[in-house]
Amino acid sequence: MEIGLNHYLVLSTILFAIGLVGVMRRKNLLLLFFATEILLNSVNIAFAAISHYYGDLTGQMFAFFVIAIAASEVAVGLGLLIVWHKRHGKIDLDQMSTMKG
Amino acid sequence: MEIYLYLALFSPLAGSLFAALFGASPRTKIAGIVPSFLLFVSFVSSTVLLTHILSGGDIVQVEMMTWMATGDLYIPFGFVVDQVSVTMMMVVTVVSTVVHIYSIGYMDHDKGFNRFFSYLSAFVFSMMVLVMSDNFAGLFIGWEGVGLCSWLLIGFWYHKESATWAANEAFIMNRIADLGMLIGIFLVYWNTGTLQYAEAFAAMGDLDTEILTWMGIFLFIGAMGKSAQFPLHTWLADAMEGPTPVSALIHAATMVTAGVYLVVRANPLYDLIPHVGLFIASLGAFVALFAASMALVNRDMKRIIAYSTLSQLGYMFVAAGLGAYWVALFHLMAHAFFKALLFLGAGNVMHAMHDELDPFKMGGLKKAMKWTFIMMTLASVALAGIYPFAGFFSKDLILEVAMIEHHYIIYSVLLFTAGLTAFYSFRLVALIFHGEERYKLFGVHPHEAYKFMLIAMSPLLILAIIAGSFKMTYFEMVTAVLPATEYHVHSAVTYWIMTIGTQVFVILAIAFAYKKYANSSVQVPDGTSVMENRFCYKVLSNQYYIPYFFEEYLVKPYRELSTVFWKQVDLKVVDATVDGIAKAIYGTGEKTRGMQSGNLSTMLKWMVAGTVALLSLAVVFGLAVRYSGEIKTILSGLGVQ
Numbered sequence: 001m002e003i004g005l006n007h008y009l010v011l012s013t014i015l016f017a018i019g020l021v022g023v024m025r026r027k028n029l030l031l032l033f034f035a036t037e038i039l040l041n042s043v044n045i046a047f048a049a050i051s052h053y054y055g056d057l058t059g060q061m062f063a064f065f066v067i068a069i070a071a072s073e074v075a076v077g078l079g080l081l082i083v084w085h086k087r088h089g090k091i092d093l094d095q096m097s098t099m100k101g
Numbered sequence: 102m103e104i105y106l107y108l109a110l111f112s113p114l115a116g117s118l119f120a121a122l123f124g125a126s127p128r129t130k131i132a133g134i135v136p137s138f139l140l141f142v143s144f145v146s147s148t149v150l151l152t153h154i155l156s157g158g159d160i161v162q163v164e165m166m167t168w169m170a171t172g173d174l175y176i177p178f179g180f181v182v183d184q185v186s187v188t189m190m191m192v193v194t195v196v197s198t199v200v201h202i203y204s205i206g207y208m209d210h211d212k213g214f215n216r217f218f219s220y221l222s223a224f225v226f227s228m229m230v231l232v233m234s235d236n237f238a239g240l241f242i243g244w245e246g247v248g249l250c251s252w253l254l255i256g257f258w259y260h261k262e263s264a265t266w267a268a269n270e271a272f273i274m275n276r277i278a279d280l281g282m283l284i285g286i287f288l289v290y291w292n293t294g295t296l297q298y299a300e301a302f303a304a305m306g307d308l309d310t311e312i313l314t315w316m317g318i319f320l321f322i323g324a325m326g327k328s329a330q331f332p333l334h335t336w337l338a339d340a341m342e343g344p345t346p347v348s349a350l351i352h353a354a355t356m357v358t359a360g361v362y363l364v365v366r367a368n369p370l371y372d373l374i375p376h377v378g379l380f381i382a383s384l385g386a387f388v389a390l391f392a393a394s395m396a397l398v399n400r401d402m403k404r405i406i407a408y409s410t411l412s413q414l415g416y417m418f419v420a421a422g423l424g425a426y427w428v429a430l431f432h433l434m435a436h437a438f439f440k441a442l443l444f445l446g447a448g449n450v451m452h453a454m455h456d457e458l459d460p461f462k463m464g465g466l467k468k469a470m471k472w473t474f475i476m477m478t479l480a481s482v483a484l485a486g487i488y489p490f491a492g493f494f495s496k497d498l499i500l501e502v503a504m505i506e507h508h509y510i511i512y513s514v515l516l517f518t519a520g521l522t523a524f525y526s527f528r529l530v531a532l533i534f535h536g537e538e539r540y541k542l543f544g545v546h547p548h549e550a551y552k553f554m555l556i557a558m559s560p561l562l563i564l565a566i567i568a569g570s571f572k573m574t575y576f577e578m579v580t581a582v583l584p585a586t587e588y589h590v591h592s593a594v595t596y597w598i599m600t601i602g603t604q605v606f607v608i609l610a611i612a613f614a615y616k617k618y619a620n621s622s623v624q625v626p627d628g629t630s631v632m633e634n635r636f637c638y639k640v641l642s643n644q645y646y647i648p649y650f651f652e653e654y655l656v657k658p659y660r661e662l663s664t665v666f667w668k669q670v671d672l673k674v675v676d677a678t679v680d681g682i683a684k685a686i687y688g689t690g691e692k693t694r695g696m697q698s699g700n701l702s703t704m705l706k707w708m709v710a711g712t713v714a715l716l717s718l719a720v721v722f723g724l725a726v727r728y729s730g731e732i733k734t735i736l737s738g739l740g741v742q
Binding site for chain 2: 024093098
């Protein structure tokens with residue numbers, strides 16, 4: 001059986017669903033970052049697959065952009081995480097409710 | 102000449118604004134003196150204009166500026182000084198100058214002294230706008246302006262419940278009539294395309310009688326309110342709650358005659374519709390008798406004079422309605438002088454008696470108040486129409502007009518009313534100045550008014566005596582714009598019988614009044630005498646139960662209707678709707694607050710929920726667009742277009 005576009009898209013959807021559940025369920029900030037990474041990378045797979053399917057490089061370039069931006073986002077996020085951990089000793093999401101309206 | 106026109110018009114305004122500067126500060130004489138002086142300036146300017154017109158000069162007409170210009174509608178602030186308006190200007194400025202100077206003394210002890218002069222001058226300005234405007238719109242501004250100032254001045258002592266009530270009554274009644282007036286003005290504009298007097302009246306000749314009749318009727322409704330004609334008359338007697346100079350200026354000499362002025366000004370219109378004129382004359386005759394009868398038994402000095410004003414306004418409307426416009430205007434002028442004098446005299450008496458208004462509690466005041474006694478007696482003589490005083494020339498002329506126009510019923514009513522007028526005027530004089538000094542029972546020590554007040558009144562006295570001698574000069578002047586019908590009884594015998602008959606009748610009425618009320622047996626009525634318990638006395642002293650009728654059958658149902666609307670419609674529908682919207686928003690806010698828990702995890706969940714919702718919507722719409730053809734077929738199969 002040839003591996004076609006649909007397989008990649010199904011994989012991407014499954015990864016996206018896993019990431020989404022992770023975003024909703026995780027209470028640990030570090031694992032929340034993992035879940036976000038899964039979300040972003042599922043999209044990258046879709047981009048690369050569709051780009052290959054159409055023979056157009058734009059999608060792959062977009063995927064590179066996403067990787068670059070995700071890296072910098074994680075860099076900033078981890079920095080904040082460390083500061084938060086130093087201050088509170090925990091990285092539990094339920095504790096972070098100073099924005100309560 | 103234009104400068105005099107502007108001076109005459111705007112001096113009172115300047116005076117009013119000047120006095121208004123002192124509105125909040127304590128009583129200062131200057132707030133009374135400056136407006137009085139500025140009114141004198143206005144009077145002098147009016148005199149200059151009068152001599153200009155009298156010496157055959159052209160009519161002065163100015164267009165100060167454009168007020169409204171939209172499409173075909175063009176209304177300027179235009180003013181005209183012609184023979185009619187200059188007469189009114191003279192009346193207004195003479196009486197108001199006298200009243201202003203008099204008020205400096207009269208309001209001497211009043212806390213609202215400065216405010217009073219501000220209002221009074223503002224009134225004079227509005228009245229000048231009313232009489233000098235050369236179009237209906239300007240007339241209407243003045244009309245509303247005098248109504249406003251009348252409201253302010255009737256309710257001048259606003260801490261008194263009765264004064265505020267009377268002020269509101271006057272204002273509301275006038276508003277009702279003003280609606281009629283406004284409709285009349287709309288009709289004029291609609292049918293002639295202009296509001297300028299000259300052009301509008303020129304265009305009226307080509308219109309249907311029916312339209313002209315409606316115009317005449319609606320304009321006259323406005324005049325009825327301002328001039329307090331039946332059935333809108335009740336406010337005038339209640340307006341006596343205001344300070345007495347106000348009654349003299351506004352409710353005797355000037356504002357209430359604005360209705361007569363309107364009819365005189367619109368004479369080309371009323372000439373085209375003589376049937377409306379006859380109605381005006383008949384109503385006038387009715388009001389003359391009706392008001393005089395109420396004055397017969399009244400026990401309030403100022404109200405008696407107010408009814409007398411009402412009655413004389415009826416005379417003026419008779420003359421105006423029968424087409425004798427110049428006679429109406431002449432009586433207006435003569436009446437303004439002696440009636441203002443009568444009111445100012447009554448003001449002196451009130452001051453002397455510490456605001457006592459019941460003439461039965463006075464008596465014998467002629468010793469203490471010699472000059473007031475003389476002035477009020479002469480004013481009453483003029484009002485009664487004894488030769489050679491002003492009233493003789495103007496009032497007898499109206500009787501003659503009625504006779505010559507063959508309206509014998511109107512003539513007899515007016516003749517009978519002349520007798521009543523003489524009787525109640527001298528009943529008042531006799532009760533106040535003659536007989537026993539009944540005031541001693543009440544421990545009052547009367548004193549004469551300030552000398553300068555008496556001097557201020559003297560021009561009115563002189564005019565009340567000699568105004569009749571202006572008749573021919575006046576006739577030659579105003580007939581340049583008014584129909585120049587001379588009224589002469591055809592045979593000399595009839596004329597002398599009429600004149601002497603009227604004089605004898607009037608003198609008998611005076612003698613009867615003196616006999617009945619000037620003797621020492623007059624007592625303060627206590628409600629037990631035979632006369633007071635007669636049916637007709639009760640009807641008259643209750644003003645024919647008309648105020649009672651208004652209260653019972655108009656005010657009370659209206660109030661109840663308002664309560665129903667307030668409780669049922671306003672609270673349950675309008676308020677409920679507005680409150681409902683507010684409550685819905687508040688409620689949504691309360692319920693959705695939980696979303697803002699500050700918990701990142703919860704927020705992320707909401708975000709995902711939102712994304713899912715938006716995506717589903719996008720999918721649904723996308724499908725709907727793709728299968729729109731099929732959906733249409735299904736819908737049309739179900740009978741939906």
